Each structure stands twice: as C-alpha cells, then as structure tokens.
Amino acid sequence: DAGVIQSPRHEVTEMGQEVTLRCKPISGHNSLFWYRQTMMRGLELLIYFNNNVPIDDSGMPEDRFSAKMPNASFSTLKIQPSEPRDSAVYFCASKTGTPLSTDTQYFGPGTRLTVL
Amino acid sequence: KQEVTQIPAALSVPEGENLVLNCSFTDSAIYNLQWFRQDPGKGLTSLLLIQSSQREQTSGRLNASLDKSSGRSTLYIAASQPGDSATYLCAVETSGSARQLTFGSGTQLTVLP
Numbered sequence: 001d002a003g004v005i006q007s008p009r010h011e012v013t014e015m016g017q018e019v020t021l022r023c024k025p026i027s028g029h030n031s032l033f034w035y036r037q038t039m040m041r042g043l044e045l046l047i048y049f050n051n052n053v054p055i056d057d058s059g060m061p062e063d064r065f066s067a068k069m070p071n072a073s074f075s076t077l078k079i080q081p082s083e084p085r086d087s088a089v090y091f092c093a094s095k096t097g098t099p100l101s102t103d104t105q106y107f108g109p110g111t112r113l114t115v116l
Numbered sequence: 117k118q119e120v121t122q123i124p125a126a127l128s129v130p131e132g133e134n135l136v137l138n139c140s141f142t143d144s145a146i147y148n149l150q151w152f153r154q155d156p157g158k159g160l161t162s163l164l165l166i167q168s169s170q171r172e173q174t175s176g177r178l179n180a181s182l183d184k185s186s187g188r189s190t191l192y193i194a195a196s197q198p199g200d201s202a203t204y205l206c207a208v209e210t211s212g213s214a215r216q217l218t219f220g221s222g223t224q225l226t227v228l229p
Binding site for chain 2: 107
C-alpha cells in the first residue's frame with residue numbers, strides 16, 4: 001500500500017488566496033483526520049471524519065477553514081481567504097474502525113503551507 | 117482540557133547510550149498512550165501503543181511504560197544509534213463522546229556517531 005497520500009507537498013501562496021489541500025487515505029480505512037503542526041502550538045486536530053461524515057470540527061480555527069470528504073478515497077481541506085498565520089504543516093491521517101476504536105493512525109507526509 | 121508535556125525538548129547523546137524520554141499528561145482518563153517518531157519533512161510513524169490497562173510495551177530496542185495514575189509515560193531507547201535521530205512525540209487518546217489524540221510538543225533526539 002502506498003500509505004496516506006497528500007498533495008501538494010509544498011504550497012506557497014499570497015495572503016487572501018484560496019488554498020486547497022488534498023488527501024487520499026489508505027484503502028479500507030474509514031476514519032480520516034486533519035491536523036495542523038506549528039512550532040508554537042505543536043500538533044492540533046482540526047477535524048475528523050468517519051465513513052465520510054464529519055464527526056467533530058471543533059478544532060477548525062475559523063470559518064475560513066472548511067473540509068470535505070466526498071467519498072472514501074478523497075478529502076480536501078480548504079482555506080479561503082488564507083492569512084500568514086495559517087502557515088504550518090498540515091497532516092492527514094487515517095485508520096480503520098471508528099474514531100472510538102483503538103487502532104493507530106497512519107499519517108501522510110504533510111503539506112507545508114506558506115502564506116506570504 | 118488534556119495537556120501533554122514532554123521533557124526534555126531536545127537531547128543529544130553519543131551513540132550506544134541508553135536514554136529515556138519523558139511524557140506527562142494532566143487527565144488520567146485516557147484510553148491509551150502512543151509514542152510516535154517524526155523525521156524531518158516526514159509524517160509521523162507510530163512506534164508503540166499502550167492501552168490504559170497496560171503498564172508497558174516493547175518493540176525491539178524500544179520500551180514504553182505507562183503510569184496512568186500519576187499521568188506519566190517514559191520511552192526507553194537501548195543502545196542508541198544515529199538512525200534513531202528524530203523527534204519523538206507522545207500522544208494520549210482521551211475519553212469522551214469521541215476519542216481524540218492530544219500530542220505533546222516532542223523531544224528532538226540527536227544521536228552522535
């Protein structure tokens with residue numbers, strides 16, 4: 001298996017632009033998580049899905065952030081409009097079972113976002 | 117709110133040394149604790165998962181212990197190698213309506229050849 005796939009790996013954009021990050025979970029995994037990692041705040045959970053349904057989006061920082069999972073093999077995290085403070089590494093992770101099951105999460109390589 | 121702290125933030129040791137990384141958490145109502153490894157520019161790789169009912173887990177040269185009542189875990193690395201150089205993150209999965217991982221800020225380990 002190729003593991004969790006994220007694209008792009010690096011994104012540089014200007015303030016105010018729309019940014020879309022993409023994630024393909026491991027085949028057969030039905031829970032998907034989006035995280036953000038910064039030096040100041042460490043690794044934070046933004047939102048997670050189970051069977052393509054958003055379960056908890058309380059970690060999404062603002063209305064500028066939105067996430068979708070139209071099918072079991074694809075998810076997007078969109079920031080519109082982007083701001084310099086959104087600069088971070090965004091990780092996608094997936095696992096089998098439900099968010100309540102004890103299985104380890106498998107992380108993608110991350111997307112490094114820089115907003116100028 | 118669960119808070120996870122890792123000490124030290126950075127550690128540098130010569131090759132061959134045994135070392136201990138520390139993790140503490142504020143809320144003992146956890147389902148499990150996990151140790152991850154993160155290499156520069158890469159995602160996280162799960163190393164060990166300790167269920168709340170367990171005291172320790174071992175994998176090769178790694179041994180992780182859990183003392184839930186005191187809110188502490190340690191990751192012991194035996195006979196360290198330069199390839200062990202990475203950032204090690206501790207995460208606890210908390211109880212509630214839906215489980216979430218809360219991460220510590222990590223310990224950056226450098227093993228010198």
